[in-house]
Amino acid sequence: MEISMTVNGMHKTVSIADENTPLLWVVRDTLGLKGTKFGCGKAACGACTLHVDGEAVRSCSYPVKFAEGKDVTTIEGLGDRENPHPVQQAWIDEVVPQCGYCQPGFMMATAALLNKVSKPTDEDIDNNIINVCRCGTYYRMRKAIHKAAELHSKKEIYESKEL
Amino acid sequence: MKSKPFCVVLVLSVFGYLFVWANTPKISKYGPVELTSKSSNQDYDKMMDVLTHQRCMNCHPSDDIPKQGDESHPHYFGMARGEDDHGFEATNCNTCHQSENNLNSGVPGAPHWALAPASMAWEGLTRKEIAERLLDMTMNGNRSHEDLVKHMTEDDLVLWAWEPGIDANGKQRSLPPVSKEEFKEAVENWFANGAIIPSK
Numbered sequence: 001m002e003i004s005m006t007v008n009g010m011h012k013t014v015s016i017a018d019e020n021t022p023l024l025w026v027v028r029d030t031l032g033l034k035g036t037k038f039g040c041g042k043a044a045c046g047a048c049t050l051h052v053d054g055e056a057v058r059s060c061s062y063p064v065k066f067a068e069g070k071d072v073t074t075i076e077g078l079g080d081r082e083n084p085h086p087v088q089q090a091w092i093d094e095v096v097p098q099c100g101y102c103q104p105g106f107m108m109a110t111a112a113l114l115n116k117v118s119k120p121t122d123e124d125i126d127n128n129i130i131n132v133c134r135c136g137t138y139y140r141m142r143k144a145i146h147k148a149a150e151l152h153s154k155k156e157i158y159e160s161k162e163l
Numbered sequence: 164m165k166s167k168p169f170c171v172v173l174v175l176s177v178f179g180y181l182f183v184w185a186n187t188p189k190i191s192k193y194g195p196v197e198l199t200s201k202s203s204n205q206d207y208d209k210m211m212d213v214l215t216h217q218r219c220m221n222c223h224p225s226d227d228i229p230k231q232g233d234e235s236h237p238h239y240f241g242m243a244r245g246e247d248d249h250g251f252e253a254t255n256c257n258t259c260h261q262s263e264n265n266l267n268s269g270v271p272g273a274p275h276w277a278l279a280p281a282s283m284a285w286e287g288l289t290r291k292e293i294a295e296r297l298l299d300m301t302m303n304g305n306r307s308h309e310d311l312v313k314h315m316t317e318d319d320l321v322l323w324a325w326e327p328g329i330d331a332n333g334k335q336r337s338l339p340p341v342s343k344e345e346f347k348e349a350v351e352n353w354f355a356n357g358a359i360i361p362s363k
Contacts, residue, residue: 055257
């Protein structure tokens with residue numbers, strides 16, 4: 001069967017034998033976007049987090065059939081070297097990653113949080129950012145999330161002035 | 164010479180013990196929650212056998228924390244009710260749970276996956292108290308008897324209890340002790356006969 005969706009702003013149609021194939025498989029193996037990672041395969045660790053219609057989902061546990069007609073954003077679509085997303089910039093500024101494997105999932109979860117709560121408190125972070133990092137970079141991530149919120153609000157102010 | 168302080172300590176100890184004993188609630192005040200008791204009404208009993216099973220009770224918590232598994236442990240990752248019964252702003256039920264069970268990951272799913280409203284908390288209540296709350300329109304979402312029958316016999320999330328899928332280890336989740344057909348019949352009969360809550 002064929003599944004059509006928008007991935008990082010580009011229309012994609014994929015042929016798939018099993019409609020219950022996890023979206024993560026399709027993103028990584030069919031579309032070649034390797035930034036989203038496989039961690040536990042049980043929707044527990046959050047390494048596979050990406051956005052579907054702006055909402056954070058665990059793509060290892062999200063059948064591709066549910067992505068039909070939807071807007072999927074992966075870490076590659078969040079920003080790039082020239083125009084990093086505030087979350088990516090904050091992650092660089094605070095030198096967050098150690099091994100780095102889980103970080104795309106954390107950044108996607110954080111980006112989703114900032115879209116809902118522009119200035120998250122520590123409690124908001126504890127409630128919403130529940131991914132797992134084996135290196136234990138949580139302290140630096142917390143700092144980066146607060147910094148990303150600042151960058152995010154400045155960017156919104158700048159963009160509104162541009163308009 | 165040394166016996167006087169000893170006597171003072173002894174007397175104070177006795178008074179202390181009596182004070183603690185007098186102020187300790189008697190355990191008999193807290194009888195066991197009657198989750199397995201049987202009444203004279205078979206339909207009521209069958210219905211309650213289901214409502215008090217983990218498949219139902221895990222999502223009717225009294226502490227705003229969803230429960231998981233047959234031992235009803237708190238939901239992993241610190242998930243909680245949130246403001247709309249769907250978890251938190253960016254990490255909510257649908258971050259992991261979709262509209263159907265996921266047989267690859269073992270994550271359960273059904274349409275409108277969410278906690279029951281706080282007003283419908285059943286955890287820790289007796290069967291009688293659960294039934295009273297179920298029928299109380301100020302607590303049950305303003306549902307009439309007819310609405311309740313429809314909800315309990317047709318709602319996909321309620322009926323998920325009989326198709327709970329496998330867990331993260333590939334093990335089949337346990338089913339309520341009454342079949343879906345028997346439950347539906349019991350609910351319909353109980354309401355048709357006036358939804359009377361047995362006194363015993």
